Amino acid sequence: MGMIGGGRDAFIGAIHRIAFNMDGQVEMVAGALSVHPDVAVSSGQELFLDEERIYTDYKTMLAKEAVMPTNKKIDFISIVTPNFVHFDPAMLALEKGFHVAIEKPITFSLEEAKKLKGKLEETGLTLLLTHTYTGYPMIKEARQLVKSGLFGEIRKIYVEYPQGWLSTFLEGANNKQAAWRTDPKRSGIAGAMGDIGTHAFNMAEYVTGVKTTKVCADLNVVVDGRMLDDDGAVLLKFDNGASGVLMATQIAAGEENNIKIRVYGEKGGLEWKQEDANTLLVKWLDKPAEIYRAGAGYLNSFTKHNCRTPAGHPEGYLEAFGNHYRNFALTLQAKMKGEKPQAEWLDFPGIEEGIRGMAFIESVVASGKSKEKWIDFKV
Ligand SMILES: NC(=O)c1ccc[n+]([C@@H]2O[C@H](COP(=O)([O-])OP(=O)(O)OC[C@H]3O[C@@H](n4cnc5c(N)ncnc54)[C@H](O)[C@@H]3O)[C@@H](O)[C@H]2O)c1
Numbered sequence: 073m074g075m076i077g078g079g080r081d082a083f084i085g086a087i088h089r090i091a092f093n094m095d096g097q098v099e100m101v102a103g104a105l106s107v108h109p110d111v112a113v114s115s116g117q118e119l120f121l122d123e124e125r126i127y128t129d130y131k132t133m134l135a136k137e138a139v140m141p142t143n144k145k146i147d148f149i150s151i152v153t154p155n156f157v158h159f160d161p162a163m164l165a166l167e168k169g170f171h172v173a174i175e176k177p178i179t180f181s182l183e184e185a186k187k188l189k190g191k192l193e194e195t196g197l198t199l200l201l202t203h204t205y206t207g208y209p210m211i212k213e214a215r216q217l218v219k220s221g222l223f224g225e226i227r228k229i230y231v232e233y234p235q236g237w238l239s240t241f242l243e244g245a246n247n248k249q250a251a252w253r254t255d256p257k258r259s260g261i262a263g264a265m266g267d268i269g270t271h272a273f274n275m276a277e278y279v280t281g282v283k284t285t286k287v288c289a290d291l292n293v294v295v296d297g298r299m300l301d302d303d304g305a306v307l308l309k310f311d312n313g314a315s316g317v318l319m320a321t322q323i324a325a326g327e328e329n330n331i332k333i334r335v336y337g338e339k340g341g342l343e344w345k346q347e348d349a350n351t352l353l354v355k356w357l358d359k360p361a362e363i364y365r366a367g368a369g370y371l372n373s374f375t376k377h378n379c380r381t382p383a384g385h386p387e388g389y390l391e392a393f394g395n396h397y398r399n400f401a402l403t404l405q406a407k408m409k410g411e412k413p414q415a416e417w418l419d420f421p422g423i424e425e426g427i428r429g430m431a432f433i434e435s436v437v438a439s440g441k442s443k444e445k446w447i448d449f450k451v
Contacts, residue, residue, distance in 0.1 A: 082153045206279075212375045265301055350367070
């Protein structure tokens with residue numbers, strides 16, 4: 073694998089490395105790790121990459137790796153750059169024959185995401201979109217419970233992602249993370265809705281299997297001088313008639329990363345929050361609630377496949393990330409051997425989730441500006 077971005081000047085690249093190193097299925101052998109050539113070189117050296125595979129720009133990396141012998145060259149690239157450097161490297165990587173792992177939001181626009189889909193179909197290559205939170209085992213359990221029909225028809229979905237770290241004008245205080253996330257030229261048309269609203273949206277559709285058809289959004293810029301939304305709420309309508317509420321905010325002072333989902337059907341529902349990730353609360357209309365726990369023997373095969381430790385040990389953020397990489401790697405290996413990947417391995421977010429994520433961003437921004445109450449969710 074070769075990485076683009078993720079040098080010593082970055083946040084999420086290091087998390088990716090912990091995640092894909094967990095299972096010994098992926099080895100990082102090349103990198104164009106920073107937009108700053110000196111940082112790209114020093115970061116590659118710190119990670120013990122071969123000198124000739126430390127690149128100072130991703131175009132050179134992709135060109136050189138593409139002509140290496142099959143047993144040496146990279147099989148896939150991992151793109152962990154800010155949003156405005158997603159589409160070009162992803163498209164180029166696909167053109168050069170590499171599979172792609174990429175951060176969310178997948179591109180800058182829905183149109184670009186559709187172009188990536190076209191290229192994936194043309195080449196038969198595979199894409200992993202790292203929507204971390206759907207890698208948690210108890211989220212897998214939630215999806216399978218809903219799918220089994222146990223709750224009856226799904227009627228109501230509440231999903232929220234509150235953070236507090238952008239409660240002040242951090243972009244003015246030399247914080248690089250805040251600077252690009254609040255800059256429309258580098259982040260895209262949405263702020264909080266693109267950065268974390270997309271995670272909440274992905275979780276709502278993943279757990280319930282229903283698809284959004286309409287949105288009604290209220291987006292706010294709370295901190296003076298900020299260029300993009302830092303807070304918002306969205307009412308949603310789904311294709312089965314259910315309705316929902318999604319909240320994403322980065323100005324909820326004191327909140328950390330407490331993404332949470334509640335789903336209610338005709339007969340019962342469920343509740344999960346990241347800050348107690350090993351627990352899935354299942355509620356019933358006519359009997360006492362149940363507590364499902366990670367690592368237990370009664371869980372379904374998708375959940376068990378994504379549990380790493382005996383019951384009682386936290387299955388955390390890093391492990392959830394690792395689950396996506398492991399499933400992606402197992403799928404790639406099966407495909408390379410001409411074998412059929414298991415259903416559990418194929419359960420990772422990809423291009424369809426990327427397209428729906430971009431449609432979410434474009435729909436909620438349009439709705440936020442619109443005088444109409446509801447607007448169609450257009451893919
Ligand atoms: N899945 C998650 O939970 C999660 C969490 C945080 C960030 N993200 C996403 O990850 C991406 C990166 O976010 P971050 O917080 O790590 O950003 P960051 O600013 O900390 O790091 C970005 C890295 O990309 C490098 N870079 C920029 N342009 C480049 C180029 N042309 N070539 C090579 N490297 C280049 C920078 O030098 C830096 O190393 C974003 O798309 C963000 O939305 C996802």
